Amino acid sequence: MNCIISNYTLDKEISLDIQSKLQNISSLTSLDLIITSISNITNNGGHITIVGNFGTNAYFPQARVLTDGDFCGLVTFNATALICSIRAGYEITTHNISVTRSGQEGFGNLNVVPPVDDCGANSLCNSNGRCYHARCQCFNGYNGFYCESKIDSGVVVLPDDHYPSPTVVTTTGFLFKFNVIAVQELDPLGEIVDEVITNQWNYSVTSNSTLTTHSYMISRPGQSTTIEATIDYSSLERSIKFAGITTIYQAQSLKLMIALKQWNFQDKLNIIRVIMESEFEAEKKEKSECGDEDEAVSDIGIDSITDNMKFVKVTYGDKAFYGRFLPFAMADKRSVAVENRVLNITTVSNTTKAYISMTLPYCDQQCIIDPDFSLLIDTGASEVTCKSKEKSKAWLIATVVVVVSVVLIAAAITAYMLSKKIAKQKREHRNMQQKLQKFASGQ
Numbered sequence: 001m002n003c004i005i006s007n008y009t010l011d012k013e014i015s016l017d018i019q020s021k022l023q024n025i026s027s028l029t030s031l032d033l034i035i036t037s038i039s040n041i042t043n044n045g046g047h048i049t050i051v052g053n054f055g056t057n058a059y060f061p062q063a064r065v066l067t068d069g070d071f072c073g074l075v076t077f078n079a080t081a082l083i084c085s086i087r088a089g090y091e092i093t094t095h096n097i098s099v100t101r102s103g104q105e106g107f108g109n110l111n112v113v114p115p116v117d118d119c120g121a122n123s124l125c126n127s128n129g130r131c132y133h134a135r136c137q138c139f140n141g142y143n144g145f146y147c148e149s150k151i152d153s154g155v156v157v158l159p160d161d162h163y164p165s166p167t168v169v170t171t172t173g174f175l176f177k178f179n180v181i182a183v184q185e186l187d188p189l190g191e192i193v194d195e196v197i198t199n200q201w202n203y204s205v206t207s208n209s210t211l212t213t214h215s216y217m218i219s220r221p222g223q224s225t226t227i228e229a230t231i232d233y234s235s236l237e238r239s240i241k242f243a244g245i246t247t248i249y250q251a252q253s254l255k256l257m258i259a260l261k262q263w264n265f266q267d268k269l270n271i272i273r274v275i276m277e278s279e280f281e282a283e284k285k286e287k288s289e290c291g292d293e294d295e296a297v298s299d300i301g302i303d304s305i306t307d308n309m310k311f312v313k314v315t316y317g318d319k320a321f322y323g324r325f326l327p328f329a330m331a332d333k334r335s336v337a338v339e340n341r342v343l344n345i346t347t348v349s350n351t352t353k354a355y356i357s358m359t360l361p362y363c364d365q366q367c368i369i370d371p372d373f374s375l376l377i378d379t380g381a382s383e384v385t386c387k388s389k390e391k392s393k394a395w396l397i398a399t400v401v402v403v404v405s406v407v408l409i410a411a412a413i414t415a416y417m418l419s420k421k422i423a424k425q426k427r428e429h430r431n432m433q434q435k436l437q438k439f440a441s442g443q
Contacts, residue, residue, distance in 0.1 A: 033106035035099055042115040043133075044306055044327060045088030045337050048072065050108065051081050054101055061101035065090070065110065068334070072097070086110070089243050089328045089335020092133060116305065120146040137248045140237050144322055145301050145311045149376035151250050152319065157212075157233055161203045164216040164229035166254065168375055176321040176375060178278040180229050180258060186271050186359070193266050196220065198227060210235050228259040242370045243328035243335040253374040258358075260367040272367060273359040275343070280314045280321035281351040298345055298352065303327070309340040313376075314352045320376040323356070329370070331363035338369060 035052040054061055056079045063072040063084050072084035082099070090112045097110045117123055119131035129138035129147035138147035158167040165179035185194035201216040213232040219225070231254060238249040249255050258274055265272075301310035312323045329338040339359040346353050358369050 033099065033101055033104040035097075035106040035108035038097055038108045038110050040111045040113050041086055043088065043090055043092055043112050044115050045086050045090070047075060047083055047085050048110065049081055049083050050097070050099060052099065052106060052108075054079055054082060061099060063097055063099045066096040066098055067091075070334075087334070088337035118303075118310075120148075133245070137246075138250060140250065143250050143253060143374045143376055144313065144320075145324065149320060149322070151252050152375045152377050153252055155252055155375055157254070159205065159214050159231075161205075163199070163201060164214070164231055164256070166214065166231055168254070170319070170375060174281070174316070174319045174375065176278065176280040176373070178256070178276055178323070178373060180227075180274060181277050182275040183227055183260065183263075184273045184275065185263070185265060186273055187267065188269050193270065194264075196227060198229075201229070223264055224262045225264055226259075226261045228257075228261065230257040230259075231255070242368075243326065243330050245326065245328060247326070247372075249372060250374065253372050255372045256370070258369045260363070262365060263363070263367070265362055268362045271359055271361050272363070273357050274369060276356045276358070278312075278321070278323060278354045278356065278373070279351065280316065298347070298354075300342055306337075309342055309356075312342060312354060312356065314354070316350065316352075318377055321352075321373070322376050323371060323373045325356075325358065325371045329358070329360045330366070330368040331360060332365050332367075336361055336363075340371075 033052060033054070035050060037051045039049045041048050050063055054077060060074075061077055061082050062074065063082065064070060065072065065086070067090070070087060072086050075083045075085055077083065092112050092114055095110045095112060097108045099106045099108065114134040117131065117134045119125050119134065119136050123131040125131055125136035125138065125147040126142075128142040129136045131137075136145065136147050138144070141151055141153075143149060143151050152170055154170055156169050158169060160166060163179055165177055167175055167177040169175045180198050182198060183196045184192050187193050196218065198218055201218055204215045206213050206215075211232060211234045213230060216229040216231075218227040220227075233252065233254050234249070235251055237251050238255075240247055240249060240255075260272060260274075263272060297315045299311075299313040299315065301313075302308070303310055306327065308327055309325055310327075311325065312321075314321045325338075325340040327337060327340070328335050330336070337360070339357075341357045341359070343355040343357050345355075358371070360367055360369065
């Protein structure tokens, strides 16, 4: 059937009532889809708002990034705005976005920008590095999240041929070590639905004049799933690109790579969590300038926007164990956001143990996580006064001396994670409704 609508314009929808002897149909004309704006986003990913004339009768609008064809997960929409979720890890540049609704397609530009500057006072990285894409890249010989400390070059790495748990010893008697102790699959409520306790590894080692690599692997019986841990360290500084971010690995720093291959997920909505244990120990206590014995001070860097852990630093006297955790991982060759959390820290005498989790979304073929660790010398330790030391004790984490198993850790944090997830979802729902109301009112 053909019909002519008089006084038809392209700037508003027209209501149509079609009647026949069999049925009556009410509909609206569909305008050409025009995207007027797309909000910026950092490479940490998150929600974007796409403004356009979606209409009051839009059918399931969708947006996707043309760079890789990934869809922007639909969150909500109305006649004038669409809110969807972009994954983390896109390159910091302009990407083309395609939006479809009711059989029509529109286009716009998505600007992926650096995250909020996190390079310390005046973005100077303590004058021991440079600020690159809002994060410090330290000069040779320095490390720490803000390049505040020197790397202790007088270390010996003692590998373990049973576990990915090397021991790093200094000439002054300090040591630290870390270990991958479990891999868990969690459902959307945070319950453990599958778990591998990583205590039976196959081991091999390769080395040359500057680089030593220790490789560990676990194969699940009757499955194609493998868990691989690779630990390497070099006598030279290295620049390595991972998940779209170029990271400087200083000489003598330990680089750990954890790869999960062909994990048999019970559901695609589930996530994977890797749990690590790290330990920092001093052989004897030393007297500080204040006449008392030094205490281990734990400093945990948390991103104020994503609530993600950036680093853990445990300082004892002028020595510090430092672990850096990237905000991204790789899932099936794509960069995705990873949640880094401290599950528990205990300090007994001169030994500090920390349990750390790294959580990332479903992956079909391979997931890769890439943290690194160093033993540092605190270059500002000699400037610490008795008064400032009292203030620094505010950083100490209250601990209880308990023996904590992986299962107990998981049980203890499940309720906490669930309550935070529910609260976060409520906040996001309120914010999205406010945004849509704003666009609907034309403000």
